[in-house]
Amino acid sequence: MSALTHEEAIKRAEYIGQVAEAELFETDRRGGYSSKLKDAIHETRLPRLSRHSVSGGWAAFFMPVHETWVALLPPQGRKEIFSEDKFVADAFFPHRDVPLRGCGA
Secondary structure, three states: OOOOOHHHHHHHHHHHHHHHHHOHHHHHHHOOOOHHHHHHHHHHOHHHHHHHOHHHHHHHHOOHHHHHHHHOOOHHHHHHHHOOOOOOOOOOOOOOOOOOOOOOO
16 A cells, blocks of 8 residues: 555545445445445555554544534535535534533533
């Protein structure tokens, strides 16, 4: 496998996306992903980023979740947010009071 440059990481992520997209309906019906997708993810070695760089692992796996939440919006919402190639960020906070359980300040 080639060195992990930015371009190579994008190429590997696109490959995983293609495998996942090809199995989209079957994955939904089955309620889990296939061995083929698991093997594709393993083959790209992207999950190993955290072994070498905590920051790289975080960037590769946590940051894309924001894009995924946008992808769950209705088409008009996706179009509005994805129409520009900008960083997607968000913040979460409890909708009501959260009682402490003796483990924090």
